[in-house]
Amino acid sequence: MKIHACDYTDFRELNQAVGESADETVVIDRCVGQRYIGCGISGKEIQITGTPGNALGAYLDGGTIRLKGNAQDATGDTMNDGKILIDGNSGDAAGYAMRGGKIFIRGDAGYRAGIHMKAYEDKIPVLVIGGKAGSFLGEYQAGGVIIVLGLGAEKTPVGNFCGTGMHGGKIFIRCKRLPHDLPPQVKARRASAEDLSSIEGILSEFCKEFSVSKKELENEHFYLLTPDSANPYKQLYVTN
Amino acid sequence: MINYLYPDYEIVRDPSKCIACRVCERQCANEAHSFDEEAGCMVADSSRCVNCHRCVSLCPTRALKIVKSDHTFKQNANWTGDRITEIYKQASTGGVLLSSMGNPNAFPIYFDKILINASQVTNPSIDPLREPMETKTFLGKKTGEIRRDEKGRILPYTEPQIELSVPIMFSAMSYGSISYNAHESLARAAQELGILYNTGEGGLHEDFRQYGANTIVQVASGRFGVYKDYLEAGAAIEIKMGQGAKPGIGGHLPGTKIVGDISKTRMIPEGSDAISPAPHHDIYSIEDLRQLVFSLKEASEYKKPVIVKIAAVHNVAAIASGVARSGADIIAIDGFRGGTGAAPTRIRDNVGIPIELALASVDSRLREEGIRDNVSIVVGGSIRSSADVVKAIALGADAVYIATAALLSLGCHLCRSCQSGKCNWGIATQRPELVKRLNPDIGSQRLVNLVTAWKHEIMEMMGGMGINSIEALKGNRLMLRGIGLNEKELEILGIKHAGE
Ligand code: SF4
Numbered sequence: 001m002k003i004h005a006c007d008y009t010d011f012r013e014l015n016q017a018v019g020e021s022a023d024e025t026v027v028i029d030r031c032v033g034q035r036y037i038g039c040g041i042s043g044k045e046i047q048i049t050g051t052p053g054n055a056l057g058a059y060l061d062g063g064t065i066r067l068k069g070n071a072q073d074a075t076g077d078t079m080n081d082g083k084i085l086i087d088g089n090s091g092d093a094a095g096y097a098m099r100g101g102k103i104f105i106r107g108d109a110g111y112r113a114g115i116h117m118k119a120y121e122d123k124i125p126v127l128v129i130g131g132k133a134g135s136f137l138g139e140y141q142a143g144g145v146i147i148v149l150g151l152g153a154e155k156t157p158v159g160n161f162c163g164t165g166m167h168g169g170k171i172f173i174r175c176k177r178l179p180h181d182l183p184p185q186v187k188a189r190r191a192s193a194e195d196l197s198s199i200e201g202i203l204s205e206f207c208k209e210f211s212v213s214k215k216e217l218e219n220e221h222f223y224l225l226t227p228d229s230a231n232p233y234k235q236l237y238v239t240n
Numbered sequence: 241m242i243n244y245l246y247p248d249y250e251i252v253r254d255p256s257k258c259i260a261c262r263v264c265e266r267q268c269a270n271e272a273h274s275f276d277e278e279a280g281c282m283v284a285d286s287s288r289c290v291n292c293h294r295c296v297s298l299c300p301t302r303a304l305k306i307v308k309s310d311h312t313f314k315q316n317a318n319w320t321g322d323r324i325t326e327i328y329k330q331a332s333t334g335g336v337l338l339s340s341m342g343n344p345n346a347f348p349i350y351f352d353k354i355l356i357n358a359s360q361v362t363n364p365s366i367d368p369l370r371e372p373m374e375t376k377t378f379l380g381k382k383t384g385e386i387r388r389d390e391k392g393r394i395l396p397y398t399e400p401q402i403e404l405s406v407p408i409m410f411s412a413m414s415y416g417s418i419s420y421n422a423h424e425s426l427a428r429a430a431q432e433l434g435i436l437y438n439t440g441e442g443g444l445h446e447d448f449r450q451y452g453a454n455t456i457v458q459v460a461s462g463r464f465g466v467y468k469d470y471l472e473a474g475a476a477i478e479i480k481m482g483q484g485a486k487p488g489i490g491g492h493l494p495g496t497k498i499v500g501d502i503s504k505t506r507m508i509p510e511g512s513d514a515i516s517p518a519p520h521h522d523i524y525s526i527e528d529l530r531q532l533v534f535s536l537k538e539a540s541e542y543k544k545p546v547i548v549k550i551a552a553v554h555n556v557a558a559i560a561s562g563v564a565r566s567g568a569d570i571i572a573i574d575g576f577r578g579g580t581g582a583a584p585t586r587i588r589d590n591v592g593i594p595i596e597l598a599l600a601s602v603d604s605r606l607r608e609e610g611i612r613d614n615v616s617i618v619v620g621g622s623i624r625s626s627a628d629v630v631k632a633i634a635l636g637a638d639a640v641y642i643a644t645a646a647l648l649s650l651g652c653h654l655c656r657s658c659q660s661g662k663c664n665w666g667i668a669t670q671r672p673e674l675v676k677r678l679n680p681d682i683g684s685q686r687l688v689n690l691v692t693a694w695k696h697e698i699m700e701m702m703g704g705m706g707i708n709s710i711e712a713l714k715g716n717r718l719m720l721r722g723i724g725l726n727e728k729e730l731e732i733l734g735i736k737h738a739g740e
C-alpha cells in the first residue's frame with residue numbers, strides 16, 4: 001500500500017490509514033511532519049520518505065520502520081521490539097526508555113539519545129548513531145547498548161554529561177579522546193577485542209543497511225563506558 | 241561517637257498477663273521481642289519497635305501496649321526532640337532523611353474547617369433508604385461538540401469515559417512498593433465495587449490482567465513495564481507528572497526490592513535500581529505533554545481516557561489550565577498530605593499545598609477560562625472520610641482518589657516505616673512470610689466494606705441537602721461554609737463563612 005502523506009494533514013487519519021492497511025508493507029511518501037507514525041504497531045514494514053513528526057515508532061512492538069530523511073523528537077519512545085532505520089539525522093530523545101529492538105541512525109542524534117534505556121530478560125535494546133550524539137547521551141541508562149560511531153566527526157562525537165545517572169548497559173564511542181566530563185560513576189576503558197566482538201554483528205548490520213564500509217570503522221578505536229554500580233542511590237539515605 | 245537515641249515509643253508488657261507464648265516474637269519482623277531463656281520471660285527492645293501494633297493486636301492475653309515515651313530533651317519550642325534527633329541521624333550518617341506515608345505535621349486541615357449544609361422546611365431532604373439516589377459518575381471530557389451525518393442527523397458521540405458506581409478510586413501504588421496480596425485486594429475490591437484501582441508505575445502483574453476493566457495503568461518517567469499490551473490492558477492510562485508526597489522528586493525503588501516478580505512486572509533486571517526521575521526528560525512544556533498524551537492515545541487507539549497526575553503546588557491552577565489544554569481527559573491532583581512508600585522527609589513535610597485549596601483554585605480557574613468541561617478533576621492527598629469526599633465534590637472535584645484510607649482498611653497502622661520493607665501487616669513488603677499475612681479474600685472484603693459504608697454516608701449527606709444525584713453536588717459550593725477561616729482562605733475556597 002502506498003500513502004501520500006500530503007493527502008492527510010491530520011496525523012490521526014494518516015495513522016488510521018496505516019493501521020487499517022492489511023498489507024505487510026506500507027509506503028508513506030512526502031511525509032510532512034505527521035506525528036506518531038507506527039505508534040504501537042507490530043508485524044509491518046513502514047517505508048517513509050520525507051520528514052515524519054515526533055514520536056515515530058513510539059511503543060513499537062515489532063516490524064520495521066525505514067525512513068529516508070530526518071526524524072524529529074522521541075523516535076522509538078518506550079519501544080519494545082522491532083527496528084527503526086533512519087537514513088538521516090534524528091532529533092532529541094531518540095530511544096527514550098526503549099527496552100527492546102534496534103534503532104539505527106545514519107547521521108547525528110540530538111540531545112538525550114538513549115536515556116532510560118533498559119534491558120529485560122532476553123531483550124537487549126540497541127541504539128546506533130552513525131554520526132555525533134548531543135548532550136545527555138544515555139542519561140539514566142539501565143541496560144542495552146548504545147554505539148556512537150562518529151563517522152565524519154572531527155572531535156569526540158558526544159556532547160556534555162554523557163552517561164549521567166547511568167546504572168546499567170554499555171555505551172561504545174568510536175573516538176580518539178574520551179568526553180572530558182564523564183560522571184564519576186561511569187568507568188571508561190578502551191574496548192577490548194572481546195568487547196568489540198560482542199557488537200560485531202550489530203556493526204555489520206548497520207554497515208549493510210546504510211552501505212557504510214566496515215573498514216572505515218576500523219581506523220579508529222572504540223571506548224567502552226559502563227557504570228560502576230547498579231544501585232547508584234544505595235548510600236544516600238538514612239531512615240527517619 | 242555515641243549514637244544511642246532513646247526510642248520514641250516503648251513496648252509495655254503486663255507480666256501478670258504474659259504467658260510467654262512468643263507470638264509477638266514471631267510476628268515482629270523488626271525483632272523487637274525475644275524470649276530470655278535464663279529469666280524465663282519475654283523481653284522487648286523498644287529501640288527496634290516502629291509502633292505498628294502488630295504484636296498488640298495479636299497478643300492472645302492482651303498483655304501488650306505501646307506508649308509514647310516520656311523521655312524528653314529539655315523542653316524547647318524551637319529545638320524540638322524531632323529536630324534534634326534528625327540532626328544526630330544526619331551527623332552520624334551523612335544521609336538524606338527518608339520517611340514514608342503522608343506529611344504528619346500540624347498544618348491546617350481545611351476539610352475540618354468546612355461544614356456541610358442540610359435542608360430544613362423549604363427544600364425537603366431526601367431519605368436515601370426510600371428514594372432513588374444516584375452516586376454514579378463518569379470521568380472524561382464532556383464535549384459540547386455535536387456531530388451530524390450527511391443528512392444532518394445527530395451522531396451519538398462521546399469521548400472515552402470511566403464509569404464509577406461511586407466517585408471514589410484507589411490511587412496509584414506500585415507493585416513493589418506494596419505487596420502482591422495488597423494489589424490483589426485492591427483489584428478485586430475495585431471490580432466488586434464498580435470502581436478503579438491504579439497500578440502505579442511498577443507495571444501490571446500478569447495475574448491481574450483479568451481486572452483490566454477496573455484498572456488504571458500508570459506511565460511514569462522511568463516507563464517501567466510500559467508496552468503496547470500494558471497500555472491496552474486497563475480502562476484508562478495515567479501519566480504521572482508528580483506526586484503530592486514528593487512534588488518535584490522522582491521515584492526510586494532500590495535494587496534490593498527488584499526481585500522475582502517485581503523485576504518481571506517492571507521489565508528490568510533483578511537487583512537494578514528502578515529510577516524514575518522527577519521530570520520526564522522529554523517533557524519541558526505543555527506542548528511536550530500533549531505529545532505524550534497523544535502518543536498514548538494513538539497507541540491505545542483513542543479508546544481510553546488519559547489522566548495526567550500532578551502534585552498540588554503553588555501554581556497549580558495555571559498548570560492545570562495547561563494540562564486541560566494538552567488533550568488529557570482527566571487531571572488528577574495530589575495534595576501535600578498524600579502518602580508515599582518512601583520520600584525524603586524534607587520534601588514530604590515542606591513541599592506542596594493542601595488539596596482543598598488546590599482543588600478550589602483549579603476548578604475556579606478552569607471555569608473562568610471556559611475549559612472546565614475539557615477535563616474531569618480527581619483529587620487525592622488525604623481524603624479520610626465520606627465527609628471529605630462530599631466536601632471535595634462540592635468544591636469542584638468529579639471524583640476522589642484514596643490510598644492511605646485503603647491501606648488502613650487492609651490493616652496498615654500508619655507506623656510510617658514502609659521504606660524498611662518490613663511491614664508487619666503484609667502491605668509494604670515483599671517478604672513472602674509477611675505478605676501472606678494479608679489475606680486477599682479478607683482484604684478485598686474490607687475495602688468493599690469501607691467504600692460501601694462511605695457510599696451510604698455520602699447518600700445520607702446528599703439526601704440531607706436535598707440533592708439526589710452526585711452530579712448536582714459537583715462544584716455546588718453553596719452547600720459549604722467555612723469555620724474559623726480568614727477572608728483570603730474563604731476567597732480561595734470560594735465559600736462563605738458559617739452564619740453568612
Ligand atoms: S514493631 Fe510492631 S510488632 Fe514489633 S514490637 Fe513494635 S508494635 Fe510490636
Ligand code: SF4
Nearest residue numbers: 652653655656658663
Ligand atoms: S503500610 Fe505497613 S509499613 Fe507502611 S505505614 Fe502501614 S503498617 Fe506501616
